[in-house]
Amino acid sequence: MQKTILITGASTGIGYYAAHGLKNAGYRVIASCRAQADVVRLQHEGLECVQIDLANSASIHSGFAQAMELTGHQLYALFNNGAYGQPGAVEDLPIAALRQQFETNFFGWCELTNLALPIMLQQGYGRIIQNSSVLGIAAMPLRGAYNASKYAIEGISDTLRLELTGTGVYVSLIEPGPIHSQFRKNALTALLHHIDINKSRHRKIYEGAVARLGKTETTTPFTLGPEAVYKRIIHALESKQPQARYYVTFPTYLVGFMKRILPAHWLDKLLRKLGS
Secondary structure (H helix, E strand, O other), X not given: OOOEEEEOOOOOHHHHXXXXXXXXXXXXXXXXXXXXXXXXXXXXXXXXXXXXXXXXHHHHHHHHHHHHHHHOOOOOEXXXXXXXXXXXXXXXXXXXXXXXXXXXXXXXXXXXXXHHHHHHHHHOOEEEEEEOOHHHOOOOOOEHHHHHHHHHHHHHHHHHHHHXXXXXXXXXEEEOOOEOOOHHHHHHHHHHHHOOHHHOOOHHHHHHHXXXXXXXXXXXXXXXXXXXXXXXXXXHHHOOOOOOEXXXXXXXXXXXXXXXXXXXXXHHHHHHHHOO
């Protein structure tokens, strides 16, 4: 029987690469995008695609229902990937921006997962794959909203993994560092929309961030392509004992190791440097 997977945030980057890669690998892929124009574009590329706006409960329910109609109410895996990063110092973040970050990056994922779980539990098998971040392992300055949303995903995924023991449903976290995608472009849009740069004591740092995020190509060291994440997705899907966590880039391995061995004040110094 062909295995089915629902992928969120498939319009670009990791989700887009995974959707095409898994389809070519023989999976029945149901991609999802927030914007209808992207849904149509992916359909024209030969993908089955539905509209899911993770910040909208009605959209989550209708999109999931459409996906299950396509698959005959069977679902092997859910890849929660759709997310964005809201830059800004905690003191500069409007609460509305923080809520919006959590609606997309956390609550939407939880709602979609809770729709998928009854199907997987009835089947007696399934995979929940959560695309977290190096910022779900350790915090960095001026990324508080995104840090918090990823810390939340890490916590609830660990809880789910424990609760689903023995059911045949496995939960895995993927923890990339810098990956080539539209992430920086979307982060720049969120920064300019929600943060009053000129009134902040962090103005000079923000100005540097605007210049950096606005570049066509990233200058972040050790940035990898989405294929690096895809390799972990394949293992999480096909291993009889998928890992709880998959590190991807060198910065993730470094930060994960340093967090285990360094005193907090030493780690803080490192993270301030990495986050500058």
